[in-house]
Amino acid sequence: MDYFDRFAVPHPSPAIYASMVAIGLTMIAVVAGITYFKKWGYLWREWLTTVDHKRIGIMYILAALLMLFRGGVDALMMRAQTAIPDNGLLDGQHYNEVFTTHGVVMILFMAMPFIIGLMNIVTPLQIGARDVAFPRLNAVSFWLFFMGAMLFNISFVVGGSPDAGWTSYFPLASNDFSESVGSNYYAIAIQIAGIGTLLTGINFIVTILKMRAPGMNLMKMPMFTWSILITNFIIVFAFPVLTVALALMTMDRLFGTQFFTMANGGSDMLWANLFWVWGHPEVYIVILPAFGIYSEIISTFARRNLYGYNSMVISMVAISTLSFIVWAHHFYTMGHGAMVNGIFSITTMAIAVPTGVKIFNWLFTLWKGKIVFTVPMLYSLAFIPIFTLGGVTGVMLAMASADYQYHNTMFLVAHFHYVLIPGTVFAVLAGFTYWWPKMFGFMLSEKIGKWSFWFITIGFNVTFFPMFITGLDGQARRMYTYSESTGYGPLNMLSFVGAIGLAIGFALIVYNIYWSTRYASRNISNDPWDARSLEWATHTPIPEYNFAIVPTVDSTEAFWDAKKKALNYLAVK
Amino acid sequence: MKIDNSLPLEYSTEENRLKIFGFWIFLGAEIALFATLFATYFVLVDGTGNGPTGEHLFKLPTLMFQTIFLLTSSFTIGLGINAMRLGRQKATIGFFIITLILGLGFLGVEIYEFVEYVHEGATIQTSAFLSSLFTLLGTHGAHVTLGLFWEPSSSCRSKSAV
Numbered sequence: 171m172d173y174f175d176r177f178a179v180p181h182p183s184p185a186i187y188a189s190m191v192a193i194g195l196t197m198i199a200v201v202a203g204i205t206y207f208k209k210w211g212y213l214w215r216e217w218l219t220t221v222d223h224k225r226i227g228i229m230y231i232l233a234a235l236l237m238l239f240r241g242g243v244d245a246l247m248m249r250a251q252t253a254i255p256d257n258g259l260l261d262g263q264h265y266n267e268v269f270t271t272h273g274v275v276m277i278l279f280m281a282m283p284f285i286i287g288l289m290n291i292v293t294p295l296q297i298g299a300r301d302v303a304f305p306r307l308n309a310v311s312f313w314l315f316f317m318g319a320m321l322f323n324i325s326f327v328v329g330g331s332p333d334a335g336w337t338s339y340f341p342l343a344s345n346d347f348s349e350s351v352g353s354n355y356y357a358i359a360i361q362i363a364g365i366g367t368l369l370t371g372i373n374f375i376v377t378i379l380k381m382r383a384p385g386m387n388l389m390k391m392p393m394f395t396w397s398i399l400i401t402n403f404i405i406v407f408a409f410p411v412l413t414v415a416l417a418l419m420t421m422d423r424l425f426g427t428q429f430f431t432m433a434n435g436g437s438d439m440l441w442a443n444l445f446w447v448w449g450h451p452e453v454y455i456v457i458l459p460a461f462g463i464y465s466e467i468i469s470t471f472a473r474r475n476l477y478g479y480n481s482m483v484i485s486m487v488a489i490s491t492l493s494f495i496v497w498a499h500h501f502y503t504m505g506h507g508a509m510v511n512g513i514f515s516i517t518t519m520a521i522a523v524p525t526g527v528k529i530f531n532w533l534f535t536l537w538k539g540k541i542v543f544t545v546p547m548l549y550s551l552a553f554i555p556i557f558t559l560g561g562v563t564g565v566m567l568a569m570a571s572a573d574y575q576y577h578n579t580m581f582l583v584a585h586f587h588y589v590l591i592p593g594t595v596f597a598v599l600a601g602f603t604y605w606w607p608k609m610f611g612f613m614l615s616e617k618i619g620k621w622s623f624w625f626i627t628i629g630f631n632v633t634f635f636p637m638f639i640t641g642l643d644g645q646a647r648r649m650y651t652y653s654e655s656t657g658y659g660p661l662n663m664l665s666f667v668g669a670i671g672l673a674i675g676f677a678l679i680v681y682n683i684y685w686s687t688r689y690a691s692r693n694i695s696n697d698p699w700d701a702r703s704l705e706w707a708t709h710t711p712i713p714e715y716n717f718a719i720v721p722t723v724d725s726t727e728a729f730w731d732a733k734k735k736a737l738n739y740l741a742v743k
Numbered sequence: 744m745k746i747d748n749s750l751p752l753e754y755s756t757e758e759n760r761l762k763i764f765g766f767w768i769f770l771g772a773e774i775a776l777f778a779t780l781f782a783t784y785f786v787l788v789d790g791t792g793n794g795p796t797g798e799h800l801f802k803l804p805t806l807m808f809q810t811i812f813l814l815t816s817s818f819t820i821g822l823g824i825n826a827m828r829l830g831r832q833k834a835t836i837g838f839f840i841i842t843l844i845l846g847l848g849f850l851g852v853e854i855y856e857f858v859e860y861v862h863e864g865a866t867i868q869t870s871a872f873l874s875s876l877f878t879l880l881g882t883h884g885a886h887v888t889l890g891l892f893w894e895p896s897s898s899c900r901s902k903s904a905v
Contacts, residue, residue, distance in 0.1 A: 173797075205837070216749065302751035303765060304761070304762075304765060305763045349818075368772060371772075372765050372768045372769050373765070374766060375768050376761055376764050376765045379764070380761055380764060402870070406768060406771055406772045407771065407772070408775075409772070409776045410772050410773070410776035410779060411775060411776075411779045413776060414776060414779040414780055414783070415779075418783065418874075418878065421874070421878070423868075425867065425868070426867075426868040427867055427868060427874035428790075428792070428868065428869075428870055428871040428873075428898075429783070429871060429874050431871070433792065434790070434792035434793065434794070434869070434870045434871060435787060435789070435791055435792040435794075435870045435871035435872055436784060436787070436790060436871040436874075437787060437790065437871065440783065440787070442787055444779065444783070447779075597868045723859020
C-alpha cells in the first residue's frame with residue numbers, strides 16, 4: 171500500500187475534494203453529451219484521428235484556452251490570497267503548489283500550444299503548401315503535448331501538485347525537501363509534452379525550408395513565417411537540453427542518482443544552469459512568433475508594407491543567437507563570480523538592441539499609415555508601449571550588481587509579466603481574432619472584442635504595475651502572506667482588483683465566441699481584413715488541400731501586390 | 744509517385760527527400776542532446792565523492808574493443824549504402840549484417856564493462872561522476888540498441904515494398 175499512499179493528496183482540503191467531484195461530473199457530462207448527440211463517430215473521424223494541419227492547430231488552440239483558464243484560476247487564487255495582509259485563504263503548501271502550476275501551465279501548456287496552434291494553421295497557408303512535411307508526426311506532436319498537459323493537471327487531485335516553483339530548483343526539488351510525487355509529475359509530464367514540441371520543431375523547419383510555393387525565396391517569406399522558422403530552430407537546439415535536464419531530475423528522484431545532490435559530488439547549480447540554458451531560449455520561443463504576428467497585423471491595418479523587412483529578419487536571427495548566451499542572468503545571486511556575472515550582464519543588455527530595432531520598425535510602419543482600429547490592431551498598438559516598459563525594466567534587472575536588490579522580488583514578477591503578457595498573450599489574442607474568420611468562416615464581434623481588449627489592457631496594468639512598487643519596497647515573490655506592518659496591503663489589494671478586471675476580459679472573449687458563433691454573419695469574403703499574405707488568397711472555409719493551384723510568388727507581399735494588379739490567385743493563370 | 748533517377752536511390756522521391764532532410768534536423772537535436780550530456784559529465788567528472796575515480800575504473804582493452812567495433816561499423820554501413828546505390832542487393836545485405844554484428848559486439852563489451860564496474864562497487868548511485876558516466880554511456884548504448892532493431896526492420900520493409 172505504501173506505493174499507493176504516495177498518490178494521496180498531501181493536504182486535503184474541501185476545495186480539492188470539490189474539484190475531484192467537479193472533474194468527475196464534468197467527464198461524465200462530456201461522455202454523456204457526446205453519446206446523446208451521437209457525435210462519437212464524427213469526433214473520432216474528423217478530429218481525434220485527423221492529420222490536417224488546420225484541425226490540429228484548432229485543437230492546440232482549444233487546449234491552450236482550457237489551460238489559460240486553469241492557469242488563470244491559479245492566478246486569481248494567488249491575488250486573492252495576497253490581497254490583504256495575514257490572509258488565511260490558502261496555506262503555505264497550497265500557495266506553493268498554486269504558483270508552481272500557474273507558471274508551468276501558462277508557459278508550457280498555454281503560451282506554447284497557443285503559438286504552435288497558430289503556427290500550424292497559418293504557416294503552410296502562408297507559404298502556399300498543402301500541408302506540413304510530416305502530417306502524421308504533427309498529430310503525434312499534438313497528442314504528446316495534450317497527454318503531457320493532462321498528466322500534469324491530474325496531479326492536482328491525485329498525489330498533489332509540484333510545489334518547488336516552475337523552475338523546480340534543486341535541492342528544493344529533491345526527494346529530501348519535496349517528498350510528495352508532485353515533482354515527479356513535473357519531470358515526466360513536461361518531458362512528454364517537450365518531446366512533442368521537439369518533433370514540431372523538426373516538422374516545421376522541413377516544411378518551411380522545403381515546401382514553399384515556387385518563387386518564394388527566403389527573403390520573400392511573410393514575416394510571421396520567418397519568425398516561425400527561427401523559433402523552430404530555437405526549439406530544436408533548446409529542447410534537447412530540457413529533455414536531458416528532466417531525465418536527470420527523474421533519475422535523481424526515482425533511481426537515487428547523484429546529479430543535483432548536496433553530497434557525493436553532485437551539483438545543485440548544474441540544474442539551474444541546465445534549466446535556464448533551455449529556459450531563456452524558451453522565452454524567445456514564445457515571443458518571436460508574437461513579433462511575427464504583430465508584423466502581419468500592423469502592416470495589414472496600417473495599410474503599408476512592413477518597414478525594414480531585412481532588419482526585421484536580421485534582428486530576429488540576432489535575438490535567437492543571443493537567447494542562448496544569457497541564461498546565467500536568472501541566478502546572478504547564486505554566486506558564480508563577478509567575471510561571469512559581468513559577461514552575462516553585457517549579453518543580456520545586448521538583446522535590447524535588436525528588440526529596439528523591431529520596435530522602431532513597427533513605429534515606422536505605422537508612420538503615415540491609414541490606421542484601422544480593429545481588435546487585432548488595438549492589441550498590437552497596446553503591445554508597443556507596454557512591452558517597452560517590460561523591456562526597460564529588463565535592462566534594469568540585467569545589471570548584475572543592481573540585481574541583488576531586485577532578485578526574487580515582486581519587481582521581477584512585474585517585469586516578466588510586462589514582457590510576456592503584451593508580448594505573448596496580446597499577440598495570441600490578436601492573432602486568434604485576426605485569423606478566426608479564416609478558420610471558421612465568420613468574424614468575431616468587434617464590439618465585444620473591444621470591450622474585452624479594454625478590460626484586459628487596463629486590468630493588466632492595474633494588476634502588475636503596483637508590483638514594481640511593492641517589489642522595490644522589498645516584497646518577496648512566492649511568499650504566501652505578509653504582515654500588515656510592511657505596508658504592502660493597499661497595493662496588493664489594487665492588484666487583486668486588476669486581476670478581476672483581467673478575468674472579466676477573458677470571460678468576455680468566451681462570450682464573444684459564443685455570441686459570434688450564434689449571430690455573426692456567415693457572408694464574408696475570403697479576405698475580410700484586406701490583408702497581404704497568401705493565407706487570404708484561398709477560399710474560406712479552407713479546402714482540405716489548401717490551394718487548388720499552388721500560387722507563384724514574386725514579392726514579399728505577394729497577395730497584396732496581386733490584388734493591386736487585379737490578379738486572381740484562385741484562377742488558373 | 745515521381746521518381747527522379749538522376750539522384751541517388753534514397754533521394755529519388757520527394758517524400759524521401761523530405762524525410763532525409765528531417766532526419767538531418769533531428770541529428771542536430773541529437774547533437775544538442777549529447778552536448779548537454781557531455782557538459783554534465785565534464786562538470787561532474789571530479790565529483791567522485793567516496794566512490795572510485797576514472798583512473799581506478801577505466802581499462803584500456805575494453806575501451807579499444809568498443810572503439811574499433813564502433814568505428815568499423817560506421818565504415819561498413821557506409822559500404823552497405825554504396826552497394827545499395829549500385830543496386831547490389833546481396834552485398835548490401837551482407838554489409839548490413841556485418842554492421843549489425845559489430846553493433847552487437849560493441850553492446851556486448853559495453854554491458855560487460857558495466858557489470859564489471861558494478862562488481863567493483865561503482866554503481867549509478869555511488870557518486871555524481873558515476874551517475875553522469877553511466878547516463879552518458881547508457882544513452883549512447885540505447886541509441887545503438889535502437890539502431891539494432893531499426894536497421895533490420897527498415898530493411899525488411901523496403902524488401903517487402905520491392
